[in-house]
Amino acid sequence: MKYVVVIGDGMVDEPLKELNGETPLQKAKTPHMDFIAKNGSCGMLQTVPQGMEPGSDVANLSIMGYDPKKYYTGRGPLEAASIGATLKDDDVAFRCNLITQKDGLLADFNAGHISTAEAAELIESLNQAFFRYGKFYLGTSYRHLFVYNDKNAALLKSTPPHDEVGEPLQEHLLKGDNALNPSSENRDVLNNLSSKLNELMYKSSDVLENHPINQKRIDSGKNPANMIWLWGQGPKPHLPSFQEKYNLKGATITGVDLIKGIGTYLGLTNVNVPGATGFYDTDYCGKAKHALEALEDHDLIFIHVEAPDEAGHAGDIQEKISAIERIDQRILGKLIEELPSIDDYALAVLPDHPTPIDIRTHTSDPVPYAVYTPGCQADATELYSEVSVRKSFENNSKEIMDGYKFLEFFINYGNKGNTR
Structure with a gap:
């Protein structure tokens, strides 16, 4: 059978x-x-x-x-296995969407279904600009991966971008209050970590906003992939x-x-x-x-x-x-x-x-x-x-x-x- x-x-x-x-x-x-x-x-x-x-x-x-x-353990590590990202014990894999932000709002969670070929150039530019933070891995279309070497990142509260279309970005960023009964010391660690990764998301716009790929997309009437969104993180299962x-x-x-x-x-x-x-x-x-x-x-x-x-x-x-x-x-x-x-x-x-x-x-x-x-x-x-x-x-x-x-x-x- x-x-x-x-x-x-x-x-x-x-x-x-x-x-x-x-x-x-x-x-x-x-x-x-x-x-x-x-x-x-x-x-x-x-x-x-x-x-x-x-x-x-x-x-x-x-x-x-x-x-x-x-x-x-999370969505990110499941996708990591598919795209060839080998996770170490302390690594945390985030799902990394290429999104469209406009006037502080999450305008499009998939950046107009950007092609994988276009995304490849954007991911390469992100790795060149932010190699000190971690590593970006190319996936398919708007769906990619970011690996960060700090097991505490798995405890952060993240939000799927497809749930927040039209919402202010600021209200749905990573938060450090997701751990159960965290100590004050751990809470400080998580808050500092969320601040660092949220800064990375905002800084990604500096790299992506005027990228030639996005200028071509705008000229063609398509949504630009002008920011990243990190979510769905976890360690290796x-x-x-x-x-x-x-x-x-x-x-x-x-x-x-x-x-x-x-x-x-x-x-x-x-x-x-x-x-x-x-x-x-x-x-x-x-x-x-x-x-x-x-x-x-x-x-x-x-x-x-x-x-x-x-x-x-x-x-x-x-x-x-x-x-x-x-x-x-x-x-x-x-x-x-x-x-x-x-x-x-x-x-x-x-x-x-x-x-x-x-x-x-x-x-x-x-x-x-x-x-x-x-x-x-x-x-x-x-x-x-x-x-x-x-x-x-x-x-x-x-x-x-x-x-x-x-x-x-x-x-x-x-x-x-x-x-x-």
């Missing part, structure tokens, strides 16, 4: 007045997701444990079968390998460094798909094609698609619907049609977390999953949507499953189907 988990990042939502009280998932044409839901089993999953921030890092770590409360934990050889397919980083720490194969961008224009068909090839010598594949989450952050209803439909048609459709023998496979579809259009950021609400393999009894869910799955879930008196338990459930589900 082999397994495929398709993750539509931020795919679920809340009812929208623009859609006459429906969600983008309800509005989208998703015959293949509906097939899985109708012929398989559905339920609700708590991917973000209570008290944790509803980030894609926490939620995807859950889906991949690891309890975030036990293993999560220690995770048992996926093969050791589940006795399966696994792989990831994604355009996002975060997911690749998790894969690296877990010992998964990160399958490179040309055209996998982590944005609306990602190559959906390419992801399905490479998944089919990877299944020849892997037992389980995680296919992650960022596009619905990006649409949620942008408040773009139509793009979110389109992204969901592309996942359905170009990934699930291709898999169902082209798997060598569907009887030998189990399929799952789910989001990692909601990214509601109305608030443009993540929530920690439970998410619906659907799993299918031939031979297992269906539970009478008619369609794959927030409303349909929740209704079936309530009618069958199921309990909300902890996110990190999902993978073991899915593997056992597939094995039961294979024996019937």
Whole structure:
């Protein structure tokens, strides 16, 4: 038995007045997701444990079968593994966004989705200017990394920039009051550290504001990447390998460094798909094609698609619907049609977390999953949507499953189907 988990990042939502009280998932044409839901089993999953921030890092770590409360140390170190940054014991890795600031406001958390080629020149200039602070590492588009050699930096309070668009920068900078019951001495250390790193963020504008790359972007009517934003920091995590934990050889397919980083720490194969961008224009068909090839010598594949989450952050209803439909048609459709023998496979579809259009950021609400393999009894869910799955879930008196338990459930589900 082999397994495929398709993750539509931020795919679920809340009812929208623009859609006459429906969600983008309800509005989208998703015959293949509906097939899985109708012929398989559905339920609700708590991917973000209570008290944790509803980030894609926490939620995807859950889906991949690891309890975030036990293993999560921060988003930055997960991405570090993907882009080749080797962390020392005292190193702290920050997620480093290239952002657009305007008149003291955080105007754009992704600097108009700046290209990686443009970003490479900016990151090089930052390293030349600020090598005494730490080291910047090039990631993808606006998503990069900054490594700082002081373990105390992990205790600072940081804020995701996509949560503060339109807000004053000054109100959401790094803060030194995040440690539990810090001593006065430690509080002073953290406050001094936050002041130093906040100074770095502001000084980055001196380097970036008039950089030729940004002058070209402004001349073209694009948002400049005129400041950095540090957040999501943490030390190197220690995770048992996926093969050791589940006795399966696994792989990831994604355009996002975060997911690749998790894969690296877990010992998964990160399958490179040309055209996998982590944005609306990602190559959906390419992801399905490479998944089919990877299944020849892997037992389980995680296919992650960022596009619905990006649409949620942008408040773009139509793009979110389109992204969901592309996942359905170009990934699930291709898999169902082209798997060598569907009887030998189990399929799952789910989001990692909601990214509601109305608030443009993540929530920690439970998410619906659907799993299918031939031979297992269906539970009478008619369609794959927030409303349909929740209704079936309530009618069958199921309990909300902890996110990190999902993978073991899915593997056992597939094995039961294979024996019937």
